[in-house]
Amino acid sequence: MKAVTGNRLTDGAVVYLADDDQWTVQLSRAVRIGDNDALDALSAAQTRVHEIADAYLIDIAENGAPGGRARIRESIRRAGPTVRPDLARQQETAA
Amino acid sequence: MYRYDEFDATMVAERVRQFRGQVERRLSGDLSEEEFKPLRLMNGLYLQLHAYMLRVAIPYGTLSSAQMRALAEAARKYDKGYAHFTTRQNLQYNWPALVDVPDLLDDLAKVEMHAIQTSGNCIRNVTSDQYAGAAEGEVEDPRIWCEVIRQWSTFHPEFSFLPRKFKIAVTASDHDRAAIKVHDIGLRLHKNDQGEAGFEVIVGGGLGRTPYIGHTIREFLPKRHLLSYLEAILRVYNLQGRRDNAYKARIKILVNATGGDDFAGLVEEEWSKIDKKEIDLPAEEIARIEDYFAPPAFEALSADSEAFEQKRKEDQAFDRWARLNTHAHKAPGYAIVNISLKPISGIPGDATDKEMDAVAAIAEQYSFDEVRVTHEQNLVLPHVRKDNLYTVYKALDAAGLATANIGLVSDIIACPGLDYCSLANTRSIPIAQRISERFADLGQQEDIGELKIKISGCINACGHHHVGHIGILGVDKKGEEFYQITLGGSGAEDASIGEIAGRGLSSDEVVDAVEKLVEFYRQHRQGGERFLDAYRRLGADKFKEALYAAA
Numbered sequence: 281m282k283a284v285t286g287n288r289l290t291d292g293a294v295v296y297l298a299d300d301d302q303w304t305v306q307l308s309r310a311v312r313i314g315d316n317d318a319l320d321a322l323s324a325a326q327t328r329v330h331e332i333a334d335a336y337l338i339d340i341a342e343n344g345a346p347g348g349r350a351r352i353r354e355s356i357r358r359a360g361p362t363v364r365p366d367l368a369r370q371q372e373t374a375a
Numbered sequence: 376m377y378r379y380d381e382f383d384a385t386m387v388a389e390r391v392r393q394f395r396g397q398v399e400r401r402l403s404g405d406l407s408e409e410e411f412k413p414l415r416l417m418n419g420l421y422l423q424l425h426a427y428m429l430r431v432a433i434p435y436g437t438l439s440s441a442q443m444r445a446l447a448e449a450a451r452k453y454d455k456g457y458a459h460f461t462t463r464q465n466l467q468y469n470w471p472a473l474v475d476v477p478d479l480l481d482d483l484a485k486v487e488m489h490a491i492q493t494s495g496n497c498i499r500n501v502t503s504d505q506y507a508g509a510a511e512g513e514v515e516d517p518r519i520w521c522e523v524i525r526q527w528s529t530f531h532p533e534f535s536f537l538p539r540k541f542k543i544a545v546t547a548s549d550h551d552r553a554a555i556k557v558h559d560i561g562l563r564l565h566k567n568d569q570g571e572a573g574f575e576v577i578v579g580g581g582l583g584r585t586p587y588i589g590h591t592i593r594e595f596l597p598k599r600h601l602l603s604y605l606e607a608i609l610r611v612y613n614l615q616g617r618r619d620n621a622y623k624a625r626i627k628i629l630v631n632a633t634g635g636d637d638f639a640g641l642v643e644e645e646w647s648k649i650d651k652k653e654i655d656l657p658a659e660e661i662a663r664i665e666d667y668f669a670p671p672a673f674e675a676l677s678a679d680s681e682a683f684e685q686k687r688k689e690d691q692a693f694d695r696w697a698r699l700n701t702h703a704h705k706a707p708g709y710a711i712v713n714i715s716l717k718p719i720s721g722i723p724g725d726a727t728d729k730e731m732d733a734v735a736a737i738a739e740q741y742s743f744d745e746v747r748v749t750h751e752q753n754l755v756l757p758h759v760r761k762d763n764l765y766t767v768y769k770a771l772d773a774a775g776l777a778t779a780n781i782g783l784v785s786d787i788i789a790c791p792g793l794d795y796c797s798l799a800n801t802r803s804i805p806i807a808q809r810i811s812e813r814f815a816d817l818g819q820q821e822d823i824g825e826l827k828i829k830i831s832g833c834i835n836a837c838g839h840h841h842v843g844h845i846g847i848l849g850v851d852k853k854g855e856e857f858y859q860i861t862l863g864g865s866g867a868e869d870a871s872i873g874e875i876a877g878r879g880l881s882s883d884e885v886v887d888a889v890e891k892l893v894e895f896y897r898q899h900r901q902g903g904e905r906f907l908d909a910y911r912r913l914g915a916d917k918f919k920e921a922l923y924a925a926a
């Protein structure tokens with residue numbers, strides 16, 4: 281499965297595309313897209329230039345965490361710098 | 376210290392105003408990211424993993440207390456209360472919001488700071504010896520020439536779109552603290568047999584994917600011709616440097632493909648065609664810039680300070696700090712103080728707003744209002760009276776800034792790596808933290824002696840791993856973090872590129888590996904030999920064997 285991610289234009293914060301077509305900071309709320317539909321979803325997201333700085337696809341593992349080759353990078357994007365646990369993003373609080 | 380003249384101030388203000396307009400157009404969607412990206416990069420604004428990153432220029436690493444305070448204030452107001460000093464004597468904010476960046480830049484402009492020439496294929500912020508104007512034995516203050524180059528290169532129309540970025544470093548001491556041999560151009564001010572000062576010109580050094588030590592293309596260039604000669608080098612590069620392949624576009628590739636001597640010939644030929652009077656600064660202008668760097672009003676003191684010696688006897692920790700973190704000053708009765716930004720378990724080069732404020736206050740009171748940033752990601756108080764060293768030490772200690780480890784195993788250079796950087800393969804900072812924890816004992820560190828560990832999270836080598844006595848490079852192996860060790864590099868006057876030791880190590884193995892290398896060195900060193908000297912004497916094979924020997 282894939283998800284669409286990007287950095288929010290105004291502040292660069294990591295965001296994911298949610299089911300309601302809004303951007304969310306919580307990966308758990310990201311819409312999971314089958315591999316076949318992923319490119320279409322990405323193209324649609326990339327037209328939203330006044331919301332995000334860039335958008336790309338990431339792999340999502342069975343357990344909902346980032347998967348594939350970029351899993352370490354995407355886990356760090358999701359949670360914040362590993363060397364600053366004090367700045368960790370609150371993952372699962374309600375939006 | 377150099378003060379911006381009116382021309383500079385207008386230029387910076389105009390630039391911020393322009394950028395504010397560009398940001399507004401981006402936010403409204405009038406500009407796409409593709410259109411906006413080159414504009415933000417020209418203003419030092421990158422997009423990293425978690426947020427935007429703003430790189431602020433600190434010309435030749437020199438800051439006044441007011442500037443340091445403004446940097447601290449911006450860290451509080453626009454960031455998360457800290458900032459990162461880089462290997463190019465710059466400062467990076469990790470979390471500014473795009474909407475705030477124009478205000479941030481306006482605040483910095485009030486203290487004559489900006490983010491110009493911190494990105495893009497132009498002549499970047501010129502770096503220098505952090506002990507400039509203070510070091511014993513220096514020919515003259517190299518920052519005079521950094522400033523000459525800064526004024527000439529800022530927005531130079533001919534050199535704003537070079538094949539690739541271009542980095543210049545200047546030093547005026549025999550001991551190279553500015554890594555001039557691994558810059559696009561390194562300049563070493565020295566005296567010839569007639570006692571005149573001039574530059575050794577070194578071209579084509581660099582790190583990254585294809586590391587090279589620079590070639591000396593001229594042993595002695597009279598000072599007054601610096602700009603016309605640099606212009607000749609840049610012209611040859613601008614015409615002949617490759618633009619078809621970003622990996623082959625740096626001047627080092629051109630110099631090494633052409634051959635050092637032939638490249639020197641091309642430069643001399645170009646130089647002979649240049650109307651030097653057009654480009655070289657008139658003597659009055661050089662004198663005007665020299666005045667900005669006139670030494671502060673040092674008092675006439677005796678070389679030794681009784682108070683200082685007395686405190687050293689009373690306080691062992693102070694004595695160690697004085698031994699490791701201070702350096703000889705050219706003025707009798709003064710010392711240069713290094714402030715380590717590498718506390719055990721700390722993040723190399725990071726400083727909080729409070730720490731920056733503390734340094735600003737101490738500099739104001741005890742170091743003629745001056746602070747320096749080093750390419751090794753530390754800070755320096757260049758001019759402290761020996762009589763005041765104990766007070767300064769106590770003040771630094773109270774701010775958590777008195778770690779006595781300059782040049783030692785825990786004084787590690789580490790780039791931001793995968794914790795922040797969008798180009799990274801692996802993290803760098805946690806490796807530095809774990810190595811410093813392993814060698815936390817300061818007595819043991821001092822016994823090991825000078826040992827430069829440098830860590831980069833990818834081949835771009837911002838952490839200078841190629842020139843580490845022990846270099847550590849992060850590589851991606853099927854989605855896992857792996858680290859390749861290089862040995863025997865040096866970025867100083869005895870510059871060399873480290874050799875790859877062998878197979879990559881997992882992040883669990885890498886700290887043990889460093890310990891094995893250090894142990895081997897301790898067993899086999901002779902006399903006062905440093906790690907690097909022992910490595911050069913014994914050869915790579917012995918160290919590799921020690922590194923990969925089954926535990």
Ligand code: SF4
Binds near residue numbers: 797831832836838
């Ligand atoms: S060396 Fe690589 S990972 Fe480290 S800061 Fe530079 S580009 Fe980023």
